[in-house]
Amino acid sequence: MIAYLLLAVPFLAVALGVLLLVRRRTGGPNWAVVVACLLVLVALTAVFDNVIVAAGIVGYDPARTLGVRLGVAPVEDFAYAVAAALLLPALWRLLDREARR
Structure with a gap:
């Protein structure tokens, strides 16, 4: 089961939209x-994710991840950073009054 990835899908969908x-x-x-x-x-x-996972502050059930890790952090955790990286510049452009002229 890929539960952590499914939690990230709505955020990625909004960012892409x-x-x-x-x-x-x-x-x-x-x-x-x-x-x-x-x-x-x-x-x-x-x-940040590698520090908090390695320190035991946050833990992930291996059965609910894709199994791919960057360091000790599961790759699914990076979906929120990707969503923010797509969403923030897009919103900036959308809300910029001069860009709409």
């Missing part, structure tokens, strides 16, 4: 910003 909306309305976000945001958030998530 907003990204598609922004692409349709404004021509899309600045992809350099999206990539930079993605790299920073995934790097910070990798450090």
Whole structure:
């Protein structure tokens, strides 16, 4: 069972939906910003998640993960960072008044 991944799917779906909306309305976000945001958030998530999992603060049932880990953190935990990296620049672009002109 892939329970942790299923928890992340709604967040990824919302992020992709907003990204598609922004692409349709404004021509899309600045992809350099999206990539930079993605790299920073995934790097910070990798450090933070590995620390809290290794310290025993957070634990994951191996039967509910995909089994793929980056360090000691399951790959599913990175879905939230990916969703944020897609959503934040897209919302910035969508809500930017000058971009809508």
